[in-house]
Amino acid sequence: MKNTITWLASSLAVLALTTAPLMAQSAEAKKAELITKLKKVYPLETCLVCGDKLVTAGAMSQPVDYLYEEQGKNPRLVRFSCQDCINTFQKTPAKYLKMLDEAAAKTNSGDGAAPAAPNHEGHHLH
């Protein structure tokens, strides 16, 4: 009996050791996957804070993909031209998220549709 317990304890220890780093990695992978997914539908090509183009040919700096996570809400992807802009964003995230929402609403309403019918917009402004 004693042997079984020892075996069980050691296998549990091994299990804990092997699953912990795996779980951490899969969380990172999930995050990266989410960023890739959100990037495809990201409405802006410019930095949300300073308005610089995110991807400029021959640019020295790479855009920064930032996942904004709020409790009880879906994570949001926000893209910045540099780390400094993330710091600015973090001071008033609500303001910039609103800008992002407005940009997303614009791209969605103008998705392949004719530029006519202005009445289609403003439905959400109740």
Ligand SMILES: [Zn+2]
């Ligand atoms: Zn910027």
